[in-house]
Amino acid sequence: MAAGTVLITGVKSGIGLEFARQFAERDWSVIATHYSEQPPEPVVQAMERYTGIRYEQLDISDSAAITDYAAALTGQAIDVLINNAAIAYDGSASGIELQSFGHVDPATFHRMYAVNVLGPLLLTQELSANLRLGQHKKVICISSTNGSLTAPLPGQSINYKASKAALNRAMICVAEALAEDGIAVALLHPGAVFTEKNAEHGAGTYPGMIGTEFSVTSMMGVIERLTIEQSGKFFNYDGGFAPW
Numbered sequence: 682m683a684a685g686t687v688l689i690t691g692v693k694s695g696i697g698l699e700f701a702r703q704f705a706e707r708d709w710s711v712i713a714t715h716y717s718e719q720p721p722e723p724v725v726q727a728m729e730r731y732t733g734i735r736y737e738q739l740d741i742s743d744s745a746a747i748t749d750y751a752a753a754l755t756g757q758a759i760d761v762l763i764n765n766a767a768i769a770y771d772g773s774a775s776g777i778e779l780q781s782f783g784h785v786d787p788a789t790f791h792r793m794y795a796v797n798v799l800g801p802l803l804l805t806q807e808l809s810a811n812l813r814l815g816q817h818k819k820v821i822c823i824s825s826t827n828g829s830l831t832a833p834l835p836g837q838s839i840n841y842k843a844s845k846a847a848l849n850r851a852m853i854c855v856a857e858a859l860a861e862d863g864i865a866v867a868l869l870h871p872g873a874v875f876t877e878k879n880a881e882h883g884a885g886t887y888p889g890m891i892g893t894e895f896s897v898t899s900m901m902g903v904i905e906r907l908t909i910e911q912s913g914k915f916f917n918y919d920g921g922f923a924p925w
């Protein structure tokens with residue numbers, strides 16, 4: 682894939698940070714974003730290694746901040762937008778307590794929807810003019826088979842599962858809306874990935890768990906091969922279709 686400009690949300694850790702590294706390694710200009718005012722330490726380290734990474738503050742749970750941020754980028758071409766940021770855990774020790782039936786916490790639910798669904802939707806809407814200026818014209822939304830209705834995973838992370846199902850449906854609408862501009866929109870399941878945060882929450886033992894670098898390298902291939910004809914589809918990290 683010829684180099685261009687990629688904007689990635691939620692780059693402090695895990696998959697987003699690895700995307701920033703791998704695009705920079707391929708000589709892309711990387712706009713790496715996170716809600717912190719100052720770049721988090723892992724991003725500072727990545728910027729020391731790759732001059733192509735620039736850090737910008739963007740809290741995708743803040744609708745007004747998204748609008749202001751997009752206004753500041755007026756006229757800047759964005760080739761690929763990666764809606765990566767999301768919340769999976771609720772802050773409790775188990776990580777799913779406040780999402781379990783019988784204990785569903787409204788504040789946690791709303792917070793997850795703001796970050797996992799509304800944020801990517803609004804950001805894509807606000808940056809659509811920038812994407813039209815780009816050469817590659819791709820929007821990648823990191824989803825999860827936790828949102829699959831036809832092959833539901835067991836477990837009680839209700840908010841997270843519902844938010845990914847909602848993200849999937851919303852982005853099919855976005856794909857339809859952006860098709861006439863030649864902008865391809867894809868949902869992408871990264872696999873069960875052994876990130877820092879999964880390790881921290883003791884979620885490192887799922888069968889078939891894969892490394893962050895391998896997941897992102899595989900997804901880079903899917904992004905490169907994505908065509909407008911495939912817009913609105915849900916892919917697994919290995920390029921196969923993920924179940925809706």
Ligand SMILES: NC(=O)c1ccc[n+]([C@@H]2O[C@H](COP(=O)([O-])OP(=O)(O)OC[C@H]3O[C@@H](n4cnc5c(N)ncnc54)[C@H](OP(=O)(O)O)[C@@H]3O)[C@@H](O)[C@H]2O)c1
Nearest residue numbers: 691693694695696716740741742765766767823825873874
């Ligand atoms: N890891 C897996 O096994 C797996 C499986 C399926 C799907 N996914 C999806 O893959 C994506 C990346 O997840 P990950 O595993 O790499 O998790 P992660 O390490 O927690 O990365 C998520 C990033 O989003 C950031 N973030 C949270 N709220 C934000 C906000 N309001 N604005 C901007 N950034 C925000 C987080 O920052 P803080 O940590 O500072 O809050 C973090 O840097 C997510 O969409 C996730 O749902 C992951």
